[in-house]
Amino acid sequence: MRLILPLPGNEAFASQLARAVGGDLGELETRRFPDGEHYVRLRSDPAGRTVDLVCTLARIDEVFLSLIFAADAARGLGAREVNLIAPYLGYMRQDSRFQPGEAVTSTSIARLLSGSFDRLVTVDPHLHRYASLNEVYAIPSLALHAAPLLGRWIRESVTDPLVIGPDAESEQWAAAVAAAAGAPHLVLSKTRLGDHDVRITLPDLSRHRGRQPVLIDDIASSGHTLLAAAQQLVAVGFPAPDCAVVHAIFGGDAFAQVSAVAGRVVSTDSVAHPSNALPLAPLIAQALAAAQPAPE
Numbered sequence: 001m002r003l004i005l006p007l008p009g010n011e012a013f014a015s016q017l018a019r020a021v022g023g024d025l026g027e028l029e030t031r032r033f034p035d036g037e038h039y040v041r042l043r044s045d046p047a048g049r050t051v052d053l054v055c056t057l058a059r060i061d062e063v064f065l066s067l068i069f070a071a072d073a074a075r076g077l078g079a080r081e082v083n084l085i086a087p088y089l090g091y092m093r094q095d096s097r098f099q100p101g102e103a104v105t106s107t108s109i110a111r112l113l114s115g116s117f118d119r120l121v122t123v124d125p126h127l128h129r130y131a132s133l134n135e136v137y138a139i140p141s142l143a144l145h146a147a148p149l150l151g152r153w154i155r156e157s158v159t160d161p162l163v164i165g166p167d168a169e170s171e172q173w174a175a176a177v178a179a180a181a182g183a184p185h186l187v188l189s190k191t192r193l194g195d196h197d198v199r200i201t202l203p204d205l206s207r208h209r210g211r212q213p214v215l216i217d218d219i220a221s222s223g224h225t226l227l228a229a230a231q232q233l234v235a236v237g238f239p240a241p242d243c244a245v246v247h248a249i250f251g252g253d254a255f256a257q258v259s260a261v262a263g264r265v266v267s268t269d270s271v272a273h274p275s276n277a278l279p280l281a282p283l284i285a286q287a288l289a290a291a292q293p294a295p296e
């Protein structure tokens with residue numbers, strides 16, 4: 001039976017996953033030494049087992065070393081396979097040197113994680129300039145898709161929905177959500193001028209009058225993409241748009257700002273947040289059950 005080991009803060013997700021996949025929920029002890037260094041101890045025996053470390057990688061900087069230490073400990077104690085289940089995969093948006101001299105952090109994180117894990121399972125990683133995770137990760141990496149979950153929520157909860165992606169890159173994804181929702185879709189035009197400065201332009205929406213807009217996005221971080229899109233839609237007479245996102249990062253007061261303009265805001269539970277309404281454990285459990293063991 002596989003051993004599901006949560007990093008701190010991931011216990012609820014791991015417990016759902018263990019139930020869904022029929023695995024043992026293990027225990028990991030972590031703390032800081034007085035000098036701030038990390039202490040990690042596996043309280044469940046990984047010897048001869050497939051070990052799935054569960055750790056969402058939002059705010060990855062706080063957890064990264066403990067994660068690597070736990071993976072290396074599991075391997076050192078005889079685990080047969082050590083996998084990373086990261087419902088949200090951080091650092092994927094710095095996938096290019098946008099300004100001279102910038103670090104392409106997505107490749108650094110990929111190299112470090114690939115050195116300690118046999119396999120990566122994640123959900124909707126931010127793949128804009130990379131065609132797939134295999135371009136950056138050296139281990140078998142599985143990117144699952146939450147579009148059917150978002151689409152089902154829209155189909156069951158919104159009357160006459162209009163699915164709206166915030167930018168041209170979201171076209172394919174918005175189409176997949178809309179297909180699952182049984183709704184029409186379109187995308188907006190977005191220009192990002194800074195971390196908190198997003199400009200959105202609307203296309204001609206006249207033929208969609210009377211529909212309930214539903215903004216979808218893979219990540220809500222500063223919240224300014226959703227905010228700017230919602231403000232524009234309301235300004236031209238649409239009702240406050242509902243929002244459905246995969247990864248609810250919502251830094252600072254982003255959630256309050258978006259909620260002040262939007263209707264309902266829902267997300268998957270890839271990052272623990274009050275907006276969580278769409279559990280991912282069944283999707284991940286299905287993928288784990290179908291996966292072949294990693295090569296020796």
Ligand code: R5P
Nearest residue numbers: 217219220221222223224225
């Ligand atoms: C961008 O390409 C992504 O799909 C999201 O639209 C973006 O990351 C959202 O970020 P924020 O909430 O900071 O506007």
